[in-house]
Amino acid sequence: MKKQKKIIISVTNDLYTDQRVKRICAFLHDTGYDITLCGRKLKSSPALNDRPYRVKRFNLPFTTGALFYASYNVRLFFYLLFHKTDVLLANDLDTLLANRMAKSFKRNTTLVYDAHEYYTGVPELESRPKVQKVWQRIEKYCLPKVDKMYTVNSSIADLYQKLYPGKIEVIRNISNFIKATKSLTKKELGLPLDKKIVIIQGAGINVDRGAEEAVEAIKLVPNTVLIFVGDGDVIPALKEKVRAEKLTEKVLFYGKQPYELLMNFTMQSDLGLSLDKDTNINYKFSLPNKVFDYIHAGIPLLVTDLVEVKKVVDAYQVGEVCRSLVPIDLAKQMENILFNKPLHAKYVFNTHQAAKELNWKNESKKLARIYG
Numbered sequence: 432m433k434k435q436k437k438i439i440i441s442v443t444n445d446l447y448t449d450q451r452v453k454r455i456c457a458f459l460h461d462t463g464y465d466i467t468l469c470g471r472k473l474k475s476s477p478a479l480n481d482r483p484y485r486v487k488r489f490n491l492p493f494t495t496g497a498l499f500y501a502s503y504n505v506r507l508f509f510y511l512l513f514h515k516t517d518v519l520l521a522n523d524l525d526t527l528l529a530n531r532m533a534k535s536f537k538r539n540t541t542l543v544y545d546a547h548e549y550y551t552g553v554p555e556l557e558s559r560p561k562v563q564k565v566w567q568r569i570e571k572y573c574l575p576k577v578d579k580m581y582t583v584n585s586s587i588a589d590l591y592q593k594l595y596p597g598k599i600e601v602i603r604n605i606s607n608f609i610k611a612t613k614s615l616t617k618k619e620l621g622l623p624l625d626k627k628i629v630i631i632q633g634a635g636i637n638v639d640r641g642a643e644e645a646v647e648a649i650k651l652v653p654n655t656v657l658i659f660v661g662d663g664d665v666i667p668a669l670k671e672k673v674r675a676e677k678l679t680e681k682v683l684f685y686g687k688q689p690y691e692l693l694m695n696f697t698m699q700s701d702l703g704l705s706l707d708k709d710t711n712i713n714y715k716f717s718l719p720n721k722v723f724d725y726i727h728a729g730i731p732l733l734v735t736d737l738v739e740v741k742k743v744v745d746a747y748q749v750g751e752v753c754r755s756l757v758p759i760d761l762a763k764q765m766e767n768i769l770f771n772k773p774l775h776a777k778y779v780f781n782t783h784q785a786a787k788e789l790n791w792k793n794e795s796k797k798l799a800r801i802y803g
Contacts, residue, residue, distance in 0.1 A: 527570075581602045583602070585601050603723070606791060660685045
């Protein structure tokens with residue numbers, strides 16, 4: 432009987448909401464790998480009893496900042512050092528240093544790097560050039576020792592290839608969602624029954640991602656509410672704005688939800704927004720998960736003019752690229768998509784057609800070339 436290959440997968444989050452990691456773990460498990468998934472444990476971290484593989488969560492003395500990244504990588508390094516494995520899979524640059532150092536002691540181990548974004552171009556680093564330089568040095572030290580690498584879209588792959596020539600595969604953040612096990616009604620979800628619903632969903636509802644403009648625009652769209660399903664650094668300020676301006680019936684917040692429940696909210700919506708701004712290199716070339724979630728849920732999209740997002744929307748005609756983020760212009764375009772019945776029906780039909788091609792079953796075929 433062929434020996435089962437071992438793989439240790441590392442990520443700095445608490446594992447619960449990371450759908451990309453969950454999908455790739457599921458693929459590797461089905462392929463026959465013996466998996467250990469490493470992350471961190473927070474006080475608020477839900478249990479992960481549904482995973483058919485081992486999960487190791489580190490309790491750390493720090494939860495943010497340089498001390499967190501340092502303590503996580505030290506703990507991860509010693510864990511990797513004393514556990515046998517055939518493959519090390521590092522997710523993002525904040526786990527790569529420990530993996531690269533552990534590989535130095537494991538000659539027959541393959542190091543794979545999954546870059547979820549162009550890490551050194553995130554806005555949190557671009558606004559702090561000294562910290563950015565530290566991460567750039569870590570990247571320069573680690574990436575030449577990586578055996579295989581893949582990232583989330585071709586634009587980011589091109590950026591990396593200019594700095595580190597070599598074959599970089601593209602595995603997009605396409606969900607494997609087909610249909611929810613249980614389809615909930617608007618009433619069960621606590622949604623208004625008599626209004627159109629516009630949604631912004633996901634784990635990264637942050638500054639410069641268009642949420643503020645969406646709130647301003649929704650004031651001008653009749654018989655319509657804007658819902659946020661997810662979390663991010665801009666949400667507390669938005670909640671305060673909504674309270675202060677008495678918009679609690681126009682803008683609703685549902686917080687972070689398990690993926691299947693998140694998709695129930697999405698399926699009950701009439702329009703999905705992805706309004707990231709071209710304010711930094713990472714946003715410029717981003718392709719958010721929610722773009723594919725909206726397509727799988729069968730709702731039209733309204734998106735900003737970012738390279739990868741525009742490419743999907745234009746190719747499959749599943750919605751529109753917004754002409755402007757000025758609230759009155761955004762509101763007019765939202766209203767036209769929502770209340771022009773033939774146009775809305777056309778976009779809905781096209782999402783169903785696009786989902787036949789843009790699905791995890793097709794995307795994961797490329798993983799077979801990487802992992803065998």
